Amino acid sequence: MATALRPLTRRQWRQYWQSAGLHSLAVLLLGVPLLLGLTGTVLLSLGSWQPFISSSAISSAASSPPLSLWQPLLQLPALPHAILLSLTTGWAATLLSLSLTLLILMVLRSPRQLHWLQRWLAPILAIPHAAMAFGLMALLAPSGWLLRLLVGGRSNGLPPDWSCVQGSSGMSLILALVLKETPFLLLMTLSALARTDAEKRSQLAATLGYPPGQALLLLVWPALYPALRLPLLAVLAYGLSNVDMAAIIGPGNPPTLAVLIWRWLADADVQQWLPASAAALLLLAMMLLSLLVWLGLEQSGRWLLLRLTRSGWRWQWPARWHALGRGMASLLIGLLMVSTVLAVLLLLCWSFSWRWPYPALWPQSWTTQHWFSLWQAGSELLGNSLLLGLSSALCGLLLCVLWLEWSAHQQRPLHLGLWLWLPLLLPQLVYAFGLQWLLLRLGWDGNALALLWAHLLVVLPYMYLSLADSYRGLDPRYQQQARLLGMNYWQALWRVKWPILSPALVTALAVGFAVSNGQYLLTLYIGGGRFPTLTTEAVSLASSWDMRVIGVYAFAQLSLPLLGFALALYWPKWRYAGLQGMQPDVVKGRSEP
Amino acid sequence: MRGMWRRCLSLLVMLVTLCAAISVQAEDWNTLLKHARGETVYFNAWGGSPRVNDYIGWAAAEVKSRYGINLKLVKVADTSAVVGRILAEKAAGREKQGSVDLLWVNGENFRTLKQNGLLFGPFSTSLPNYEWVDRSKPSVSHDFAIPVEGMESPWGMAQLVFLYDSARVEQPPHSMEALLAFAREHPGRVSYPLPPAFLGTTFLKQALLETMKRPMRLLQPYDEADFSEVTAPLWDYLDQLHPYLWHQGKDFPASAEVMNHMLDSGELLLSISFNPNEASAAILAGQLPGSVRTYVHDKGTLANTHFLAIPFNSNHKAAAQVVANFLLSPEAQARKEDPSFWGDPTVLDLKLLSAEDQARFQAIQHGSATLTAEEMGHVLAEPHASWVPALEQEWQRRYGH
Numbered sequence: 003m004a005t006a007l008r009p010l011t012r013r014q015w016r017q018y019w020q021s022a023g024l025h026s027l028a029v030l031l032l033g034v035p036l037l038l039g040l041t042g043t044v045l046l047s048l049g050s051w052q053p054f055i056s057s058s059a060i061s062s063a064a065s066s067p068p069l070s071l072w073q074p075l076l077q078l079p080a081l082p083h084a085i086l087l088s089l090t091t092g093w094a095a096t097l098l099s100l101s102l103t104l105l106i107l108m109v110l111r112s113p114r115q116l117h118w119l120q121r122w123l124a125p126i127l128a129i130p131h132a133a134m135a136f137g138l139m140a141l142l143a144p145s146g147w148l149l150r151l152l153v154g155g156r157s158n159g160l161p162p163d164w165s166c167v168q169g170s171s172g173m174s175l176i177l178a179l180v181l182k183e184t185p186f187l188l189l190m191t192l193s194a195l196a197r198t199d200a201e202k203r204s205q206l207a208a209t210l211g212y213p214p215g216q217a218l219l220l221l222v223w224p225a226l227y228p229a230l231r232l233p234l235l236a237v238l239a240y241g242l243s244n245v246d247m248a249a250i251i252g253p254g255n256p257p258t259l260a261v262l263i264w265r266w267l268a269d270a271d272v273q274q275w276l277p278a279s280a281a282a283l284l285l286l287a288m289m290l291l292s293l294l295v296w297l298g299l300e301q302s303g304r305w306l307l308l309r310l311t312r313s314g315w316r317w318q319w320p321a322r323w324h325a326l327g328r329g330m331a332s333l334l335i336g337l338l339m340v341s342t343v344l345a346v347l348l349l350l351c352w353s354f355s356w357r358w359p360y361p362a363l364w365p366q367s368w369t370t371q372h373w374f375s376l377w378q379a380g381s382e383l384l385g386n387s388l389l390l391g392l393s394s395a396l397c398g399l400l401l402c403v404l405w406l407e408w409s410a411h412q413q414r415p416l417h418l419g420l421w422l423w424l425p426l427l428l429p430q431l432v433y434a435f436g437l438q439w440l441l442l443r444l445g446w447d448g449n450a451l452a453l454l455w456a457h458l459l460v461v462l463p464y465m466y467l468s469l470a471d472s473y474r475g476l477d478p479r480y481q482q483q484a485r486l487l488g489m490n491y492w493q494a495l496w497r498v499k500w501p502i503l504s505p506a507l508v509t510a511l512a513v514g515f516a517v518s519n520g521q522y523l524l525t526l527y528i529g530g531g532r533f534p535t536l537t538t539e540a541v542s543l544a545s546s547w548d549m550r551v552i553g554v555y556a557f558a559q560l561s562l563p564l565l566g567f568a569l570a571l572y573w574p575k576w577r578y579a580g581l582q583g584m585q586p587d588v589v590k591g592r593s594e595p
Numbered sequence: 596m597r598g599m600w601r602r603c604l605s606l607l608v609m610l611v612t613l614c615a616a617i618s619v620q621a622e623d624w625n626t627l628l629k630h631a632r633g634e635t636v637y638f639n640a641w642g643g644s645p646r647v648n649d650y651i652g653w654a655a656a657e658v659k660s661r662y663g664i665n666l667k668l669v670k671v672a673d674t675s676a677v678v679g680r681i682l683a684e685k686a687a688g689r690e691k692q693g694s695v696d697l698l699w700v701n702g703e704n705f706r707t708l709k710q711n712g713l714l715f716g717p718f719s720t721s722l723p724n725y726e727w728v729d730r731s732k733p734s735v736s737h738d739f740a741i742p743v744e745g746m747e748s749p750w751g752m753a754q755l756v757f758l759y760d761s762a763r764v765e766q767p768p769h770s771m772e773a774l775l776a777f778a779r780e781h782p783g784r785v786s787y788p789l790p791p792a793f794l795g796t797t798f799l800k801q802a803l804l805e806t807m808k809r810p811m812r813l814l815q816p817y818d819e820a821d822f823s824e825v826t827a828p829l830w831d832y833l834d835q836l837h838p839y840l841w842h843q844g845k846d847f848p849a850s851a852e853v854m855n856h857m858l859d860s861g862e863l864l865l866s867i868s869f870n871p872n873e874a875s876a877a878i879l880a881g882q883l884p885g886s887v888r889t890y891v892h893d894k895g896t897l898a899n900t901h902f903l904a905i906p907f908n909s910n911h912k913a914a915a916q917v918v919a920n921f922l923l924s925p926e927a928q929a930r931k932e933d934p935s936f937w938g939d940p941t942v943l944d945l946k947l948l949s950a951e952d953q954a955r956f957q958a959i960q961h962g963s964a965t966l967t968a969e970e971m972g973h974v975l976a977e978p979h980a981s982w983v984p985a986l987e988q989e990w991q992r993r994y995g996h
Binding site for chain 1: 643644669671673677683684686689692694695763789845848853855856857860861884
């Protein structure tokens with residue numbers, strides 16, 4: 003009681019102000035645009051946003067009573083199917099990716115294998131979602147390479163009329179999502195593994211007589227989960243709301259809810275934008291509900307794991323079963339890896355082909371013409387992509403370090419949670435339209451700074467996620483030691499703390515760069531089309547369905563983030579050659595001395 | 596005698612005013628050219644075709660060297676997104692400094708732009724090169740039955756054609772009725788783009804025109820009262836056709852581009868295009884086999900014109916007009932019609948051109964997959980643009996799930 007009544011000291015006041023400043027910075031940067039964008043969408047969906055579309059084109063819709071827009075939307079026969087599709091594909095992909103991640107961890111036990119795996123994950127992460135979808139089409143479509151290999155030559159010269167891709171069940175979309183999300187979850191798990199006492203836990207479990215698989219599930223997983231919760235939710239949110247993969251390899255009639263919205267927004271008929279915004283809110287509601295269900299599942303899973311642990315039950319399976327399980331799991335993992343690699347190679351093959359008719363296994367004629375045309379057009383695209391990516395990643399890094407460094411000195415941690423989650427969990431379809439309107443009002447659209455800001459919106463959360471644990475997890479004694487040796491605060495940061503953290507900082511930069519490079523909707527809407535990047539070019543050319551051009555741009559698009567990740571991986575090796583403790587080795591917690 | 600004098604005088608007055616008008620126009624044009632120099636024109640266009648992009652790249656180099664204009668192509672995946680942006684700019688009160696200076700547009704998008712007062716103009720009829728335009732074509736003056744009134748400048752002609760691979764199909768179907776028989780014969784090998792994709796909706800309109808009794812009705816605006824009566828034959832036809840389509844008509848290719856891709860692999864036996872030179876150009880680009888050919892329906896096929904428009908808030912209207920005028924020039928139009936560059940038919944009337952310019956067009960190799968003017972048959976006028984949303988919604992209600 004007495005402490006509460008005591009007047010604040012100057013130092014405490016300063017802390018309050020600083021914390022308030024940092025919070026409002028986060029709110030201004032992340033919260034305001036998102037919430038305004040969202041508000042715009044809500045108003046539009048109620049048909050009451052007269053100033054937005056004050057035209058005769060929608061006067062009938064706008065003058066009708068609020069909520070009247072929802073009726074035709076809810077009566078749309080395709081809507082229940084579309085919602086169901088979004089839910090099944092999103093959930094199935096997330097749960098499958100999670101199970102696969104666990105399975106891979108169970109099968110690959112040795113640090114060497116994990117190290118090898120980790121090295122392969124970054125390039126897979128750099129593959130753009132749309133490129134992956136096209137690669138899978140080239141592999142799995144009825145005229146795709148797999149069927150050419152299996153039945154080509156024996157049929158009547160025509161590919162079968164099968165719906166193996168784009169089928170109404172959404173299987174191909176689930177597969178594409180799993181192929182893209184499992185590497186992401188795996189990388190997140192591997193980096194989380196290095197920061198937990200996983201090795202000790204599994205040793206303990208082994209002495210208690212748990213088989214390794216059960217040890218992972220019962221003892222290691224609960225320690226890993228907190229670091230994986232947000233990535234998992236992001237995967238779920240992406241699965242429920244993505245447009246780029248679903249529009250290519252997903253079912254077409256009806257499509258998922260997100261694609262349905264996307265189609266309406268692309269309609270020449272302005273009236274269609276109003277149901278589109280209503281449907282965007284429906285999508286948002288679906289996502290919020292899914293998040294709640296996920297959190298509920300989390301609780302019941304925790305309860306179940308606790309019961310299982312307390313019961314002292316041990317898997318008592320015959321060794322043969324274990325071997326069989328491992329074999330099956332390895333086969334599954336191998337299949338996934340092979341299909342990823344094949345999808346990428348097929349795109350590469352297409353990019354060099356001139357004619358590649360069915361059922362030929364290899365292109366009939368080759369050309370470098372498509373690459374040459376990229377070479378001619380590429381310098382501006384490359385420049386924009388590089389500039390935008392680098393500047394947003396650098397700004398993002400600055401802000402992340404600012405927040406993390408400050409929160410390290412606060413008694414109460416910085417509550418950025420909500421503001422960081424929002425851009426990750428809100429589908430861009432929901433706020434991009436409103437955000438564009440806001441910037442138009444301010445006269446800032448088509449402005450490089452506004453575009454940078456929009457990119458920061460999505461780049462920041464990913465960078466923060468990638469950096470926060472390493473930054474907070476650093477042993478404070480390094481800094482204390484530096485101060486003891488006579489350095490001031492800034493010197494200790496500049497000469498000791500940040501160099502030690504530099505592998506993590508560089509990785510965060512690479513992550514931010516890659517995320518910025520992948521933005522299509524925001525770059526087009528906010529940039530007013532004035533800043534063509536490799537990604538905007540790739541997306542607009544994708545509508546040609548010319549696999550050769552798509553192949554070229556997929557690789558162009560992939561090259562920059564890949565370069566970023568490679569630099570992040572090799573720069574510390576070169577800079578700190580000979581300093582073993584400075585090597586970016588996420589599984590070092592498990593490696594032998 | 597007096598009457599003759601009067602007539603002569605009035606003729607003289609007319610002549611003088613005409614000359615004055617022409618010279619004023621020429622002077623206007625020269626000041627326009629002066630204003631245009633050094634300006635940057637942001638040209639927003641569908642960027643899904645490398646051939647079109649390359650053609651615009653050539654035009655950019657030409658207007659740079661001739662008029663000192665920087666033409667920047669903004670490639671978009673969908674023109675409606677640009678229309679949306681202009682609409683949002685108007686709503687936000689941005690009367691100047693619009694993000695778009697020139698826009699490739701027609702049909703429903705033009706309707707939205709014109710209805711909402713988002714266009715600059717009239718400008719097109721006063722462009723110097725407009726005098727060569729073939730004004731006898733109804734689609735030049737009426738874009739999807741909506742009067743153009745100088746608010747957009749014609750750029751290219753389009754007529755619905757169908758593509759088939761002569762190595763796989765001997766006799767393609769020359770009517771909607773024959774198409775049904777063809778689909779019965781080759782189940783799972785025929786489809787059309789998913790409406791509201793541009794050519795998907797066009798297919799619906801074509802099928803409606805071929806099956807209905809009074810096609811003239813479609814030139815009038817849509818009316819809810821007789822919609823079901825007018826369109827009943829279309830739904831009857833589709834109900835019969837769908838079971839024999841690709842994936843039993845439960846699913847449709849996303850666009851005409853996807854259909855061309857599937858025609859190449861043999862998943863489909865027929866494809867669809869709005870460009871009569873599409874097949875020849877795609878063969879030259881290696882996208883389709885050399886055996887692909889074009890055909891049209893005996894009752895005629897839908898034809899329209901695509902245009903260039905200037906938004907109301909463009910800051911570079913002078914330069915945008917100069918570019919639109921250049922793209923109308925016989926030189927630019929001839930290059931555009933050549934399938935080795937783009938293959939998009941001209942809007943000009945060749946009879947009006949000088950011998951030199953006519954020679955440019957005569958030199959074009961149209962390729963063996965392009966039909967001659969006679970083979971193209973007669974054209975059907977596009978229905979009034981107001982029919983489009985109604986048709987799309989009804990299709991969605993019946994088949995969209």
